[in-house]
Every structure is written in C-alpha cells, then in structure tokens.
Amino acid sequence: MLDIQAFHLGAEPCQYHRRRSIVVQIGDTPLGEGYPIRVQSMATASTLDTEAAVAQAERIISAGAEYLRYTAQDKRVATNLGVIHQALRARGITTPLVADIHFNPTAADTALEYVEKVRINPGNYVDSKGCTEWNDEVYRTMHERVQERFGAFVLRAKELGRAIRIGVNHGSLSERMVMLYGDTPEGMVQSCLEYLDVCRAHDFHDIVISMKSSNTVVMTTAVRLLVERLHSLGYPAYPLHLGVTEAGEGEDGRIKSSVGIGSLLADGIGDTIRVSLSEEPECEIPVARALVDYITKRETSPSPEGNLPSWEEYRALSQDARRQTTAVGAFVGGSNLPIVLHPSLGEEDLTAMEAQRPDAVLMPNGQLRAHNGTPIVGISTYTLSSEEITAEAIQHLLDHPQTLVLLESRGENPVADWRWGFTQLQRGGITNPVLLKRTYMERDLDLFRLYAAADCGSILLDGWGNGLCLEAPYLSVEDVIKTSFGILQATRLRMSKTEFISCPGCGRTLYNLQNTIAEIKSATAHLKGLKIGIMGCIVNGPGEMADADYGYVGAAPGKIDLYKGQECIKKGVPQAQAVEHLITLIKEHGDWREPGEEPPTS
Known part of the structure; x- marks a missing residue:
C-alpha cells in the first residue's frame, strides 16, 4: 500500500510559503514563482457555437478568470477555437485560451495552432484499449508510440511558443498504467512522468501538471507524491494546476473542493486552481478567488514559537494517529467514527437539533449531550491552544485518558496552530481523542464553508483528528453542524448523506x-x-x-x-x-x- 505520508515540501509543517516553481509563459499571463496563484474555469457552451462561446467567455473573464478552457473533441471543433480566439481578441480580450483534449491527438495538433495552451490526458492520448495480452513487447510498443506521437506534438508546441498541461485524471488512467502500477496515485505519477520525460527529451519546459480525482484523498496524495518525485529526480519544480474533479454543486461542491485544493494550498502547493462546480462557470471564479486569498494571506502571519517539527517528525507522529487514540467507549477515539460537537449556547439549541442531526453531539452549558438529550456521563472536555500546552497540562491529560481534548486554534494559520499543538501532545505521550476547535467570525455562510473545509480538511487528511468542534456566532447552529459533517464526508471519514x-x-x-x-x-x-x-x-x-x-x-x-x-x-x-x-x-x-x-x- 502506498505510504501517503511521504512527500517533500520546501516549507515546514508549521509555516507557510509557496513552493518555488519555474515560470511558464502562457500567452500574456505567466504562471509560477513570482506570480499570483491564477484562477480559471472551463466554458460549458458548445465550442462550435461561436456566438455563445464568446458571450460566455466575456461573463467568465469579467468574473475574474485568468485562463479559460474549451473542450475540443475533434479537428472541426478545434478549428473553431481559432474563430473564438480571434473574436475575443477583436473585443480586446487577451485572456489565454486552453484546449481540453481527450482521445484525439489530431484535435490537439489543430488546437495548438490557435490557442495559448493545450491540455492533454496521458490516459487516453494515444494508448489503445482492450488489449487482451499484456507483455513486455506490448508495453515497449505503446511507450514508443507515446514518444513518437507526443514528441511531434511537443516539438510543434516549442516552435509555436505554446504551453502544455499534462492533465492526469485518476478515473482515466490508461490500461497500460493500471496493469503496471494499479489504479493508484503511483499510477497517476508514472503516467505523468512518461509524458514529462518526452518533453524534457526535447528540452521543452513550458509545462503545467495536474493530478485530479473526485476523491480528495487520492487527489491530494497524488499531488504530494508527484512533488516528492520531481524533487527526488532532480526535475524542475513545474507549476501545478489543482482541482477536484466532479466536485458537485452548491454546499457539497464548495466543501469538497476546499478540502482538496485548500489542504494543498495550505502547504504552499499549487500555482493555478479551478473549482469544478456543476453550476454556471462564472460561479466558480469567486469561490476560487476567496480560497486563494484566504490561504495566501498566511505569508505574513507569524509561525508558532518553539521546537517546531520537521516534516519527517510530523509525518511519523501523524501516521495512523487517529486510530491510535484511546477509545472512549463507543463514542469517540480509537476505531470510532469522528464526531461533530457543538458547544451550543442553551437547551433550545439542543431541542432544535435533535430531530435534524441525530448524529451530532451538543454541549449546552458545558454538558455533553447525546442526540436524544441524554447526558453523556464520565467524559469531560479540556480546551487548550498550542501555546497552553505545558507540562502541567500534559500531566493532567495523562491522568485523565477519558478526557476529550478540544485543541483550539486562535491564530491566522489554523493548520500551523493545530499541527504544532498535535506535535506537543504526541511528544508528551498523549493518546486522548483530539477534536479540532475554532471559532469563525464570518457572517457569510459560503465563506465559512470554504475556510473551515480548507483548515480542517488539511488536518483530517494528515491522518489525525477525532472530530470537529466549530463555532460561528453569526451563523445558525444547524449550518455549522451541517458544514462539519460535510467536511468529514469530503475527507471520506464519515458518510452522513448521499x-x-x-x-x-x-x-x-x-x-x-x-x-x-x-x-x-x-x-x-x-x-x-x-x-x-x-x-x-x-x-x-x-x-x-x-x-x-x-x-x-x-x-x-x-x-x-x-x-x-x-x-x-x-x-x-x-x-x-x-x-x-x-x-x-x-x-x-x-x-x-x-x-x-x-x-x-x-
């Protein structure tokens, strides 16, 4: 099984700065180190309908998109990208256009003549399907086909000054890669490296890479594994495009995207993002921009003080940490599912929530209550921040293993706060269940969802955290609890709805x-x-x-x-x-x- 914890980053776990990637020129909007994280979207209008495609482009670009992608299924569709491109330039719109190619390298060749960047999917660019006998000769022949066909495409891109995105999708790995490496993050990375090596053989480096999946665990694991592999191979740090495929719409789409994209951005990974929502494409842009702005402001926030952990120590401490906590009955910790706790203000909150969220735990007036209002006896909570973890606090928890730790973040970088607090608890030998606690002062429900999902998702995907204890005084208790369960579902830790x-x-x-x-x-x-x-x-x-x-x-x-x-x-x-x-x-x-x-x- 792949060790999903092993990856290399420039920043340490309790700090924030962006990964230093090379600069790739995409039209007049460069990407990479020294430039802001770019936001983009994809048109839903037919690429053959020039009028509709141009009108939609104007709406998306007006919303703030810095790149715009169109699908190009065949040569005829790809050719019309030139008409769209020309119409937009006639209107004074210089936003780079990107062609999205599946199955048809001829369409990629055509699109390359008209747009600033072409995305190809290694899983279906030239690999044939339905092979009945896999052997070394078949593998070699297919690999040579990639080198020849994609190599010619790369040379033309180099001649034209175009950029290429190597866009690997978990759901469309080639049969060859699945046979060699399984339907895994490793298979995704190997699929990318095969095409990347063709580019490097031709000294072509205007490359952007994406590793996408609808599963946030697979997506984040694959991206981190790629970062580590590029580093270990001594390859340039190519810019990374982040996205969770098929994230959905509404609340679920925003939470799922924020968990996947936000957890990587929090570690300094990512140069351009697309939030894929089943809505009008212009709706994606403010969501993406809010997420980027929320994370990148941490560049100026102070890091925690103390003997901060290295990535090696932090990953060793967080390995299977959730299950290794002390189980408090069939309630929390150990193999129990992560819980959602809300420190509600009074009995009326408990009454209102019982029928709506029977799997939530409320704490009116400091007393833990089960879904039916019955007090949970014999279990207490202990709230502390990373700065308050002293020798006395450690000893108290060692003496009270049935106490739930509410690890509170109060700073500008919750991920750093929680990681530092967790490290201190682990160094002290604490095995008490730990819930992530934070108060968000946002009045906008959508922003609360984005911020909480990015913050908590980072930690839950790290491998620890036995539940969430979030507050938002300006929002309803129901919305806060619903969001908390949505985050647990997006991290694949607890399914509470379809x-x-x-x-x-x-x-x-x-x-x-x-x-x-x-x-x-x-x-x-x-x-x-x-x-x-x-x-x-x-x-x-x-x-x-x-x-x-x-x-x-x-x-x-x-x-x-x-x-x-x-x-x-x-x-x-x-x-x-x-x-x-x-x-x-x-x-x-x-x-x-x-x-x-x-x-x-x-």
Missing part, C-alpha cells in the same frame, strides 16, 4: 446538467452513504466517477447509460425515463430504502 459526484459540464455535455442534478437529488438525497455519479458525457464517465456506487451518464442526445459501479447495466435509456430507471436499478441491487427508513446495520 454523495453526488457530478461533473461541472462543458461543451460535450449532452443534457441540462443542473436540472438533471436537481431531479436526481430530489429522488435520492435520503439514501445516506450512497455515492451517485452524474456525468454529462462518456468522456467524464464512467472513469471520473470511479468511486460511485451508481452512475448516470450522457450517452447520446436524449439517451442515458446507467451504471452499477464501473459496469454499464442499462444502455440508451430515454432521458425522460432515466431517473425512474436509476431508482429501479438501485432497488434491484438492494440499496434503496424509503425516506425515513434507516439503513441496515452491519
């Missing part, structure tokens, strides 16, 4: 994505713990919904393919009946239950 893995849409989308998502949610949102993929076209599914239990994929205009896991069960279902057929499919496999009906216990 998870919808939905693509953001693009020019390939074959149906009204937002209306369809709303329809499917209305029918299935009560299926706690189930993961449902909603993909606009076959390019983004089934691969990009690899984690989904069921999938709804656009197959052709008016036709939907339905999946159970990675297997297509029903093909070409009329869209008007597709949701009904999806429900039938869920029922046939025993995963349906009526609203209000609890899932079976294992």
Whole structure:
C-alpha cells in the first residue's frame, strides 16, 4: 500500500510559503514563482457555437478568470477555437485560451495552432484499449508510440511558443498504467512522468501538471507524491494546476473542493486552481478567488514559537494517529467514527437539533449531550491552544485518558496552530481523542464553508483528528453542524448523506446538467452513504466517477447509460425515463430504502 505520508515540501509543517516553481509563459499571463496563484474555469457552451462561446467567455473573464478552457473533441471543433480566439481578441480580450483534449491527438495538433495552451490526458492520448495480452513487447510498443506521437506534438508546441498541461485524471488512467502500477496515485505519477520525460527529451519546459480525482484523498496524495518525485529526480519544480474533479454543486461542491485544493494550498502547493462546480462557470471564479486569498494571506502571519517539527517528525507522529487514540467507549477515539460537537449556547439549541442531526453531539452549558438529550456521563472536555500546552497540562491529560481534548486554534494559520499543538501532545505521550476547535467570525455562510473545509480538511487528511468542534456566532447552529459533517464526508471519514459526484459540464455535455442534478437529488438525497455519479458525457464517465456506487451518464442526445459501479447495466435509456430507471436499478441491487427508513446495520 502506498505510504501517503511521504512527500517533500520546501516549507515546514508549521509555516507557510509557496513552493518555488519555474515560470511558464502562457500567452500574456505567466504562471509560477513570482506570480499570483491564477484562477480559471472551463466554458460549458458548445465550442462550435461561436456566438455563445464568446458571450460566455466575456461573463467568465469579467468574473475574474485568468485562463479559460474549451473542450475540443475533434479537428472541426478545434478549428473553431481559432474563430473564438480571434473574436475575443477583436473585443480586446487577451485572456489565454486552453484546449481540453481527450482521445484525439489530431484535435490537439489543430488546437495548438490557435490557442495559448493545450491540455492533454496521458490516459487516453494515444494508448489503445482492450488489449487482451499484456507483455513486455506490448508495453515497449505503446511507450514508443507515446514518444513518437507526443514528441511531434511537443516539438510543434516549442516552435509555436505554446504551453502544455499534462492533465492526469485518476478515473482515466490508461490500461497500460493500471496493469503496471494499479489504479493508484503511483499510477497517476508514472503516467505523468512518461509524458514529462518526452518533453524534457526535447528540452521543452513550458509545462503545467495536474493530478485530479473526485476523491480528495487520492487527489491530494497524488499531488504530494508527484512533488516528492520531481524533487527526488532532480526535475524542475513545474507549476501545478489543482482541482477536484466532479466536485458537485452548491454546499457539497464548495466543501469538497476546499478540502482538496485548500489542504494543498495550505502547504504552499499549487500555482493555478479551478473549482469544478456543476453550476454556471462564472460561479466558480469567486469561490476560487476567496480560497486563494484566504490561504495566501498566511505569508505574513507569524509561525508558532518553539521546537517546531520537521516534516519527517510530523509525518511519523501523524501516521495512523487517529486510530491510535484511546477509545472512549463507543463514542469517540480509537476505531470510532469522528464526531461533530457543538458547544451550543442553551437547551433550545439542543431541542432544535435533535430531530435534524441525530448524529451530532451538543454541549449546552458545558454538558455533553447525546442526540436524544441524554447526558453523556464520565467524559469531560479540556480546551487548550498550542501555546497552553505545558507540562502541567500534559500531566493532567495523562491522568485523565477519558478526557476529550478540544485543541483550539486562535491564530491566522489554523493548520500551523493545530499541527504544532498535535506535535506537543504526541511528544508528551498523549493518546486522548483530539477534536479540532475554532471559532469563525464570518457572517457569510459560503465563506465559512470554504475556510473551515480548507483548515480542517488539511488536518483530517494528515491522518489525525477525532472530530470537529466549530463555532460561528453569526451563523445558525444547524449550518455549522451541517458544514462539519460535510467536511468529514469530503475527507471520506464519515458518510452522513448521499454523495453526488457530478461533473461541472462543458461543451460535450449532452443534457441540462443542473436540472438533471436537481431531479436526481430530489429522488435520492435520503439514501445516506450512497455515492451517485452524474456525468454529462462518456468522456467524464464512467472513469471520473470511479468511486460511485451508481452512475448516470450522457450517452447520446436524449439517451442515458446507467451504471452499477464501473459496469454499464442499462444502455440508451430515454432521458425522460432515466431517473425512474436509476431508482429501479438501485432497488434491484438492494440499496434503496424509503425516506425515513434507516439503513441496515452491519
């Protein structure tokens, strides 16, 4: 199993500064060291519809996008990128355009002539599918094909002064890479390195790299592993594009994106980001900008004082730390699921929340209460910050192993605060369950979600933290608790609702994505713990919904393919009946239950 903790960063765990990447010229908007973290989006208008594509570009760019991507399925579509490019330049818009290519290297060749950057997917650029016999000769032949075909593309990009994004997606690794390395972060890194080495062989370095997945654990692991591998190989620090694929929309999309992107930004990783929401693309920009601004202001915040840990020590301390804490009955710690605790202000909060969040724990007037209002006896809490961890505090916790530690961050860099506090507790031999505590003074619910998800997601993905204890005095208790559970779900630690893995849409989308998502949610949102993929076209599914239990994929205009896991069960279902057929499919496999009906216990 891959050691997801092993990676190298320039900054130490309790500090913040950006990774020093090389500069890549993309039109008139350079990327990398010395330049701000760029935000971008992808058009959903058809690339063949010049008028619609240009109008949408103006909206997205007006919202603040610094790069704009269009899909280019074939040579005809790629050629029209030149028309769009020319129309935008005639309007005085110089924002660099990016072509998004899958399966069709000829489309990539064509697009390269017209736009500043082309994204290719190593998983489907030239690799053939359906090989029945894998041997060294097949591997060698396919590798040589990559060198020859992609090499010619690189030489032309070098001649034209274009940039290339090597965009690896977990859900669309080539069969060859899966056979060699498995469907793993290691497979993603190896897929990238094969194409990167072709670029380096031709002394071409205007390269941006992305490692994406709809699973935040896989995505962050792959990016960190790539950073380490580039460092160990002595390669330049190429700029990194960050994103969580198929993050969804609304609250869930924002929380999931913030967990994945924010946790990497917090460690100084990332030069450009795209928040992929199943909404109008211009809605992505303010979310991305808010996330970047929140993290990068830590550049001027002071680091904690003391004998701060190195990455090596911190990773050793956090290895499986969550499960190694002392279990407090079947409540928290050890193998228990992480909990959500809210230090509510009075009995009225408890009453209001009982029916709505039966899996939350409230603490009215300092007394822990179960979901039914029954006091939880024999368990106390101890709140302290990293600056308050003294020898006396350590001894108190050693003497009271059933005490829950509420590790509070009060500074500008919660990730650094929590890591320093955790390090001191671990050095002192403390095994008490630790909950992350912080008070957010934001009045804007969306900003609270972004900030809390980025902060807490970083720590939970590190491998420790037995729950969350968040407060936001200007927001409702329900919203704070709902956000907390959303963060736990986005980090794959506790499933408390249905998870919808939905693509953001693009020019390939074959149906009204937002209306369809709303329809499917209305029918299935009560299926706690189930993961449902909603993909606009076959390019983004089934691969990009690899984690989904069921999938709804656009197959052709008016036709939907339905999946159970990675297997297509029903093909070409009329869209008007597709949701009904999806429900039938869920029922046939025993995963349906009526609203209000609890899932079976294992």
